[in-house]
Structures are given as structure tokens and as C-alpha cells.
Amino acid sequence: MTFPSFSTLFALMPALQRASDVFNQTTHQSQRLDGWSLADRDPSVLAAMMPLMQWFYDVYYRVSSDGWENIPADVPVMFVGSHNGGLPAPDMHMLLYDWCRHFGTQRPLYGLMSPKVWKVLPSVARVATRMGAVQAHPKMGIAALNQSASIVVYPGGAQDVFRPYNQRHKIYFHNRRGFIKLAIKKGVPIVPMISYGAHATFWVLADIYPKMKALHEMGMPWVLGIDPETFPIYLGLPWGVAAGPLPHIPLPLKIHTRICSPIYFERTGARALRDSDYVDMCFHRVKGEMQTALDKLVSDVEG
16 A cells, blocks of 8 residues: 655645636536436546546556457447445546546536435535536436446445445345346447455445334434435545545455456347346346456456
């Protein structure tokens, strides 16, 4: 673990200023920016954020990445990732930076994001919308694919991004199959994204959501009136020990990301979608291949 030096922190200032300007401009724009329109993605916002993402990529996380040649050049794809690192989700942002570095900010990429982000962190969600975030709803995924744009999904959601530290090398989708159904319906290949290091930037000790839900059912209100779906107990900066899905400052650990070979399904379309056994088979195939790839990445990094 290497903390940035004073000189590298000083070099960060211009990038922070540009990002701050984007944040302020987006916050005060009149558009709804609620994640229900593909037209809200603005390549110029991505371009303005690139220096900040580059600093984190090169200096803070010292990212290494491979497998970008596996992305098909002529068809839209569904990127499927394992969600890591709590709310900051550092590998997700580093993968976005790599996408823009390889393909430019103009080539469309949309990330399906939880609707709760717009409720809990509306200003952040507005900026994310400008960078390509849309509501995690099938119709938005379909709309993007219909425009020949690729999409990014993290099926495990909050339960995945706050999974315990001892499961950091496990693919966990919380048994959600919606992404598989969407890929089968539209006949698009799935391109797995895996990473090493991001889920060690804090330490989730346990998830006490079942206990908190029981208290809620006894009358305890949720903060902001929103069910968090997970309630981690974790060690992380600046809190020390934190309870609940709070934001934190990730530790500056080296991150390794990998784009895996695309997965094609033999049967697609509405008829295949009606075959629940086939859908289950595709789900377990994707999960199994991603776990095998993650095991290989861990072995490559740790020796």
C-alpha cells in the first residue's frame, strides 16, 4: 500500500478543479437528468473528468489492465461485472476510464445504476447521468442496445458491493437473473469484467441486514425512508468502524482489472427466454466462467 506523495497530491489540484466545475454546472442545470434518457450522456463531461480518473488510475490505484482485445468491434455487448469496494466502487470507475482511453468518450457506453442513487445522492446521480448512467431497468438496457450502444451491469448490486471481505474473490450476483434474460432477449454477447484489489480497499466484517430489517418491521424507520438492502459492518477510512452502507475513503491499493472473452448463447429471442431451465443454465454458465476467470486472476497476481 502506497499513499500519494505531496507532489502527486499537488498535481491533482487542476483535475479536481475541472471535476468541481463539472459538478457545479451539472447540479444547476435545468434538465431532469433522472436516468430515463439516453440523450443525457454528454461526452464532454466524460472528457472533463478524464484527468481526475487518470490520476486515480496512474497514481492512487496504479491500475494494470488486460483483455481489451476481447471486446467485439462490430456489435454492442453487455459487460457484466463483479461489484467491489463499497460505494466508491473504484474498479468500476477505473474500467470506465480504460474504456474512454481505448475507445474515446464519444463511443456510447451506458451503465445501469440503482434507482436509489438518484434518491440518496441526487447531485452525484446527476453527474453520473452525464457520464452515461441510466436507471437499472430493462427498458433502458433495451433502448441502449437498440441504438447499438454497449451496456454495463453489476447484477449483485448493493449486496455484492458490500459483501464480506472473506468473499472478496467470489462472484456474487445475489441470485439475480434479469441480466441473463436481457442478454437472451436481445441476443447480445456477455463480456465479463473482473478485478483484483478493489474489494480490499476496506474490510466488510459482516452484513447485519436481516437484524436491521427485523427492527424495521418492529417500527424502526429506515434513514431517508429508503430500504438499504444491505447493512454492512466494516472497517474503513475515515470512520474506523462503520455501520451501514456509508461512503468511505478507499485505501490506495493496486488494482488489476481484466476483460474476459465474450460469452455467446446458442439460443436467443423470446422463445429461448420462455425456457426457464435454459435461462438458469445460462446464468450458472456466466457465473461459473467468471469465477474461473477470477480465480485465474487472483493466481496471476498473487503467484
